[in-house]
Amino acid sequence: MTTAAGATRRRRSGRAGHAFVAGYLVLLVAFGIVPTVYAIYFAFTDAGGAFAGLSNFGVAAADFRFLPAIGHVALYLVFWLAGLVVFVVGLALLLHRPGMRGVGRTLRFLYYLPGALAGAASVMVWLFVLDPVVSPVGFLLRAAGFETFGQVIAPGNLPVLFAMIAFWTGAGGWIVVMHGALNTISPDILEAARIDGAGAWQTARRIQIPLLRKWIVYMVILAFAGGTQLFVEPQLLSQASVGVAGRDYSPNQLSYDFAFQNDNVNTAAAISVELLVVGLVVAAVFVVRSGFFDAD
Amino acid sequence: MMRRIRAVRAGRSPSRRTVTALAIGAALTLAATACGGAGDSTASGAKDGFTQAPQSAGPLTVWVDSTRLAAAQLYQKQNPAVKMDIVTYDGDANGSNYLQTKVSLFNRTGNGWPDVVFSSQNNEATWAVTARFAAPLNKGLLPPSLLAGWALNANQPCMVDGTIYCLRNDLAQTVLWYNAALMTQWGYQVPTTWEQYKALGEKVAREHPGYLVGVAGDTFAPEIYLWAGKCGANHITGPKAVTVNTTSAACTRMASLLDDLIAAKSMSTSSVFSSDFDKNEADKILMMPGPSWYGGSLFQGTFKAPKGQVAVAPMPHWSDDATPAVGNVGGGTWLLSAHSTHLKAATDFLTWVTTSDDYQGKVAVGYPAYAPAAKTWLANQAASGYYANDITAPLQSAAGQVWPDWGYGQFSQEAIWAATVTPGLTAGKTIVSLLPAWQKAIANYARSDGYEVTQ
Numbered sequence: 231m232t233t234a235a236g237a238t239r240r241r242r243s244g245r246a247g248h249a250f251v252a253g254y255l256v257l258l259v260a261f262g263i264v265p266t267v268y269a270i271y272f273a274f275t276d277a278g279g280a281f282a283g284l285s286n287f288g289v290a291a292a293d294f295r296f297l298p299a300i301g302h303v304a305l306y307l308v309f310w311l312a313g314l315v316v317f318v319v320g321l322a323l324l325l326h327r328p329g330m331r332g333v334g335r336t337l338r339f340l341y342y343l344p345g346a347l348a349g350a351a352s353v354m355v356w357l358f359v360l361d362p363v364v365s366p367v368g369f370l371l372r373a374a375g376f377e378t379f380g381q382v383i384a385p386g387n388l389p390v391l392f393a394m395i396a397f398w399t400g401a402g403g404w405i406v407v408m409h410g411a412l413n414t415i416s417p418d419i420l421e422a423a424r425i426d427g428a429g430a431w432q433t434a435r436r437i438q439i440p441l442l443r444k445w446i447v448y449m450v451i452l453a454f455a456g457g458t459q460l461f462v463e464p465q466l467l468s469q470a471s472v473g474v475a476g477r478d479y480s481p482n483q484l485s486y487d488f489a490f491q492n493d494n495v496n497t498a499a500a501i502s503v504e505l506l507v508v509g510l511v512v513a514a515v516f517v518v519r520s521g522f523f524d525a526d
Numbered sequence: 527m528m529r530r531i532r533a534v535r536a537g538r539s540p541s542r543r544t545v546t547a548l549a550i551g552a553a554l555t556l557a558a559t560a561c562g563g564a565g566d567s568t569a570s571g572a573k574d575g576f577t578q579a580p581q582s583a584g585p586l587t588v589w590v591d592s593t594r595l596a597a598a599q600l601y602q603k604q605n606p607a608v609k610m611d612i613v614t615y616d617g618d619a620n621g622s623n624y625l626q627t628k629v630s631l632f633n634r635t636g637n638g639w640p641d642v643v644f645s646s647q648n649n650e651a652t653w654a655v656t657a658r659f660a661a662p663l664n665k666g667l668l669p670p671s672l673l674a675g676w677a678l679n680a681n682q683p684c685m686v687d688g689t690i691y692c693l694r695n696d697l698a699q700t701v702l703w704y705n706a707a708l709m710t711q712w713g714y715q716v717p718t719t720w721e722q723y724k725a726l727g728e729k730v731a732r733e734h735p736g737y738l739v740g741v742a743g744d745t746f747a748p749e750i751y752l753w754a755g756k757c758g759a760n761h762i763t764g765p766k767a768v769t770v771n772t773t774s775a776a777c778t779r780m781a782s783l784l785d786d787l788i789a790a791k792s793m794s795t796s797s798v799f800s801s802d803f804d805k806n807e808a809d810k811i812l813m814m815p816g817p818s819w820y821g822g823s824l825f826q827g828t829f830k831a832p833k834g835q836v837a838v839a840p841m842p843h844w845s846d847d848a849t850p851a852v853g854n855v856g857g858g859t860w861l862l863s864a865h866s867t868h869l870k871a872a873t874d875f876l877t878w879v880t881t882s883d884d885y886q887g888k889v890a891v892g893y894p895a896y897a898p899a900a901k902t903w904l905a906n907q908a909a910s911g912y913y914a915n916d917i918t919a920p921l922q923s924a925a926g927q928v929w930p931d932w933g934y935g936q937f938s939q940e941a942i943w944a945a946t947v948t949p950g951l952t953a954g955k956t957i958v959s960l961l962p963a964w965q966k967a968i969a970n971y972a973r974s975d976g977y978e979v980t981q
Contacts, residue, residue, distance in 0.1 A: 294970045363801040378802045380743070380795075380952045468941075476945045490627040492974060493657070 272499035286500035295478040303480050307457045309393035314453050318401050322408030323434050341402035352399040353466045383471055392463045404449050411445045447520040455509040481505060575665025579867050585609040586871045589643040591617025597885050601878055608871055617646040629659045639865045641872040646858045648683040651691040652936040654861055660691040661864040667873050678926040680895040683934040684859060686765055693880045696892030698817040698857040699924035700750050705812055706837035706914035719845040724783050730812055731790035739813040742784045743795040745940035746855045750815050753853030753932045754841055755780030762933025768972050769980045772965040781957040795951050798824060815841060817855035818893040818921055837914040851929035893921060937971040
């Protein structure tokens with residue numbers, strides 16, 4: 231039987247929930263939905279506002295910088311996503327081992343720390359780390375055959391370097407998430423596996439990783455969307471290297487260049503819309519293939 | 527759990543999306559409120575060659591980089607009655623295009639333009655005119671007698687169809703810097719031709735390994751060497767037309783010279799601003815062709831070369847070339863906004879900052895583009911006693927020898943060279959082998975900026 235006091239409590243907590251959601255919703259509409267709708271509007275119109283069909287997409291595709299930019303980001307995504315999945319899951323599993331409980335808390339904090347630096351600031355840190363002359367790990371770079379900053383940032387090295395920077399700045403948060411997800415696995419299952427003779431590797435491979443699958447898919451979807459928007463790393467490296475990395479390394483940079491170098495906002499918007507579509511399609515494929523929304 | 531994941535997402539994804547919002551979203555959102563755009567504030571009639579905004583009181587807004595802050599502050603000190611709003615920005619260092627980006631946004635919102643702005647880039651007029659930002663200066667705002675005071679071709683970067691849209695702050699003509707003490711000690715003659723320069727470079731490599739006669743690793747290496755060698759890589763023939771030829775005899779001859787000296791190891795492939803050059807090579811410079819600002823900024827400022835060591839000679843030239851030419855590396859410009867509502871004050875400031883002896887002659891770090899101020903500047907340099915010889919004659923002659931057939935396009939020559947040639951050079955390829963790729967890149971970037979390209 232429901233009491234009057236209980237109903238009032240529920241109404242109050244409901245209002246508080248709506249208030250919290252409303253704030254998020256306003257920001258989402260102002261800085262997410264409205265710019266997206268404007269970008270779509272610009273992508274299909276010309277400078278005078280007339281409907282332009284797919285011509286802006288055609289201009290972008292025909293530009294000599296477009297395909298190389300796609301190629302650069304595709305290669306970067308291979309390194310970034312593979313590194314993210316392998317190392318985040320691996321480190322989370324290591325942190326979750328029974329013997330690591332005490333140290334794990336400190337390590338989780340340390341892993342998370344780089345993410346607290348703003349994107350541009352963390353790239354600035356890497357500009358020093360990658361210069362053999364001033365880097366605190368310069369001896370490692372010299373041992374690998376790099377004597378100058380120019381040799382380190384050679385075009386062939388950029389996908390790996392950007393993946394390393396992105397991992398350093400973004401992976402810590404995901405390690406914490408994966409660790410939390412591992413905590414939701416029932417100790418009974420792990421205990422049963424141990425009694426059946428499963429070692430750490432068997433337990434990870436047969437029980438923990440399959441149960442983490444949805445979180446891994448979720449991480450890959452967001453990391454893919456973030457990765458296609460690669461911008462800060464090459465832009466700052468371009469400034470620091472006075473252009474060696476190129477101002478148009480990624481599609482997002484190319485979009486920026488179209489908007490502010492070529493004064494062509496419509497083509498810039500077309501590239502942004504393409505990135506949005508690619509992100510949505512990949513997310514949809516992953517969601518459908520992984521059964522992300524299936525009830526457990 | 528979900529809450530945690532949202533926290534991560536909120537902390538990570540928006541940081542990347544902020545960039546997108548800056549680049550596109552914010553611009554487009556602002557566009558929604560910009561009904562009239564750039565043309566709104568042009569109510570009063572045409573005068574001085576452009577449609578002027580209604581004039582009003584209020585502070586004169588001046589944008590300067592950190593180096594030119596001293597200029598604006600000195601003007602404010604000398605003219606306390608003028609209300610000024612001095613804003614420092616990066617001055618478009620390294621082609622950041624900050625000014626162009628901001629003007630593009632101001633054009634959409636219909637306000638916000640600075641009245642006068644300094645840029646360390648020479649190619650601002652190429653976009654600032656089509657964006658209707660730069661006001662014409664030789665159509666009534668400034669008298670011809672004043673404009674006649676600039677060094678020969680100094681305002682060429684500001685010229686579009688015969689109209690001057692900006693004023694050159696300083697020149698960056700190239701000369702040959704050298705270590706006078708070492709040259710005397712080793713009994714070497716300062717080379718006057720490129721042939722002599724190359725021969726001396728090879729001799730230095732044999733007799734004093736590790737010492738340098740030049741640096742080819744900077745993004746402005748083409749402006750120092752290939753420009754001076756009359757290589758037609760970047761000949762702007764009209765407001766939106768360019769001729770590109772990087773494989774001519776003039777280009778390959780100079781590129782071969784650089785390749786030979788790089789192979790001999792007396793030409794560095796590092797950048798003079800890199801940490802490895804500073805640590806390993808800065809004290810090994812015997813000679814170094816470079817712009818006029820190398821003296822104060824590089825030798826005196828960065829390398830801390832002692833007094834009485836650094837000397838200046840004219841840039842070498844090919845022995846079969848009767849008309850010596852030099853290159854150019856930078857030299858900033860001042861632009862006056864066509865949207866200014868304080869044209870009188872803006873014009874007064876622009877005139878003062880580009881011609882004043884108090885600033886250009888006595889305070890400015892670069893060689894003043896305004897010839898009378900340059901005389902005072904040179905006299906001050908000579909009086910400082912820092913240089914080992916009199917720098918006046920070589921710098922003065924070089925000021926009038928900048929080869930005029932290398933243009934100032936909207937595309938960044940430095941960025942193209944950096945992306946096309948520098949990685950190959952670092953990987954051990956020759957510059958001669960990279961010339962075709964350089965040409966292709968220049969042509970591609972020029973076309974994407976709307977230029978008609980002739981090759």
